[in-house]
Amino acid sequence: MNKILTAIYQHALTTPEKIALSGQTKQLTYAQLVTQIEQLADWLMAQHIGRAGLWGENSIEWIVADLAAWKAGITLVPLPRFFSRAQLQHVIAQAQLPCLLVCGDMEQVAAISERKISPIATIFLDQLIANENTSAIDSVAKITFTSGTTGTPKGVCLSTTALEKVTLALAERIYLAINSVTDTTRDINSHLNLLPLSTLLENVAGVYVPLYLGKRVIVLAGASLGLTGSSQLSLPTLLQALHQHQPNSLIVLPQILQGFVAASAQGFHLPASIKFIALGGARTPAVLIEQARAMGIAVYEGYGLSECASVVSLNAPLADKIGSVGQALEHVEIKIADGVINVRGNVFSGYLGQTTNQQNEWLDTGDLGYIDDEGFVFITGRKKNLLISSFGRNISPEWIEAELCLCRAIAQVMVIGDSQPFCSAIVVPASAQITAEQIAHEIRAINQHLPDYAQIQKCIIAAEPFTPANQLLTDNGRLRRAAIFERYGDAITALYSAANAHSSNLSSAMQYAGVVYDIF
Structure with a gap:
C-alpha cells in the first residue's frame, strides 16, 4: 500500500473519530473513510478493472473513488468537467477507458452499455461501449490530461512514487514547517478544495497532503462556492462560503487572488481562519501579492507542472521572496540551461502512448527564468511565447x-x-x-x-x-x-x-x- 494510504489507515487507527472529509451536508471520520475505501476497492477488484476514468463534481464521493481506485491498483484518469465534449471523447479514446467511475447524479459523458451501482451511495460504474481494454498501465497510477495551449488534451502518466514524493515534500514545506512555529494560531488543520479535484494541483496538494497529515479536507460543489466551469466566479458567494466553513488553507489562481484583493479593498475581508493561500497557475505580478499581503492575505506563490506531478517550488512563511516562485522542494533539483528552467528528480513516466522517461533525466520545462543566490526561482516567461x-x-x-x-x-x-x-x-x-x-x-x-x-x-x-x-x-x-x-x-x-x-x-x-x- 502506498505511503498516502498507509498514513490514512494509521490515522483511522489512532484517531478514528477525527473528521477527515467535510461536505455540504455530511462528513466522514478517518475510520469511516477507510471503511469506504476498503468497500469500494474490494468491489472494484471484483469487477476486474485495470483502468478507469473518474467523472464528477467536487465531492466526498470523488475523493473516496480516487483513493479506492489507488488502493485497487487501477490506473485512474480524472476527467475535467470543463473539458468540451470533443475533448472528453478524445481522452476516453486515447486512454482506452473501458469504464467510468461516476460520482453523484451526473449526466452521461459517453455511450454506455451498463451502469452498475457500487457499495458506496452515489458512486456508479458506467461500462463504456467503445473500449474493451481493461488492463492497468504498467507502473502508472494516474494519468492527468492537460488541455495545454493547443486545445488537444495530452495524457501525463504519473507513478505512485512520483505522487508520493511531491506529497511528502509539500507536507514538509507547507504544514510541518509552519506548525513547528510555537505560535499555534498559525496551525493549518483544515483545507478547502477551491479548484476542481480533477486538477492535479488540488488533487495532490489539496487532498493527498492534508489527509497524509491527518488534517480535515472541506470539499464542496463548485456552485456552492460561486464557481462554475473553470472561469466563472461569484465573489460574494465564495466569500460567504469561506466565512461559513472557516478553512485554514486554500489554493487559488491569480484571477481569484485579484478578486480577494478587490473585495478586501472594499471592506469584504477573508475570514481570519485562513493562514496559508498557495498561488499557482499563470504568472502573477509581485505588486498584486504585495497588495494582498498588505491586506492581511497570507498568499505564497509556487510553480509546478503536470510533468513533475505538480509542484516543484514554493514560497512559505519560513522561506519567502515576493516576485519569485519560491525555492525548490526537497524532492527535486532545478537548474537553468540557456535561460530555460530544467527540473530533475520527479519527472513523469512519459506522455500516454509515447516513450517512457528516465527518472534521472533533466526535463526542459520551456519556462524562461533564473535562480538567485539564495535559491529562489524566478519565472520570466515561456520560451515558445x-x-x-x-x-x-x-x-x-x-x-x-x-x-x-x-x-x-x-x-x-x-x-x-x-x-x-x-x-x-x-x-x-x-x-x-x-x-x-x-x-x-x-x-x-x-x-x-x-x-x-x-x-x-x-x-x-x-x-x-x-x-x-x-x-x-x-x-x-x-x-x-x-x-x-x-x-x-x-x-x-x-x-x-x-x-x-x-x-x-x-x-x-x-x-x-x-x-x-x-x-x-
Missing part, C-alpha cells in the same frame, strides 16, 4: 500581461507583436460597463513604467472572455495563444496595416468587438 520585434528586441509577453492585469478595467489580456514594430494587446474588459477610453487610460499609466519597445500602442477589444469552453484558455488558466491569434486574425491584420498606422479611433462603444483602438 517569446516575441521578437521588427527592431530585433526579445519581448516576453507574459511580463507585459502581468502588468496589464493590474488594471481594474482589464479582466484578461494577450500581448502580440511578433515581427512587428510595436506591441499591441487583445483585451477582455472587466465588465460590459467598461469603456475603451477607460482601458486606454489605464494602459497609458502602465506604459509609463515600461521601456518603449514593450509599451502597448494599440488594442483590440475581445468579443468574449477567454475560457476553456471556447478553447481560448487552458484548464489551469493559461492563454491558448495560437487559438486567440487565429480568432482575431482579421483584426490583428487591420491593426498592423498601414491604413491604421496613424488612425485615432478611440471609442467608448465596447460592443464593437474586434475594432482597433489607438492607445496614444
